[in-house]
Amino acid sequence: MQLRKAHQLLIDLLHEPSNYQLHIETHSASTIMSAVYDYETKPDDPLVSMIRGAIHSMIHAETPGKAIIINAYPACTLSAQF
16 A cells, blocks of 8 residues: 555656645655555545645644643643653
8 A cells, every 4th residue: 555655656746746745745644544544545635635734724823822821731731741
């Protein structure tokens, strides 16, 4: 499965190298979904698009100012240590 997914990534990169970030994100999500959920993704799969959107939202939502607020709560700090 991983070889098949890697082969698809290389084909995608060969055909459209300028869109490499999208291809790598799709490859990562597709490999994980196939390994964990036995779900074979299709090109432009809506689940992969949804995952990509959620990851981008989490990356842009996390800022140093918000992390300071979370550290102010002792329960969050204790659970983060374990």
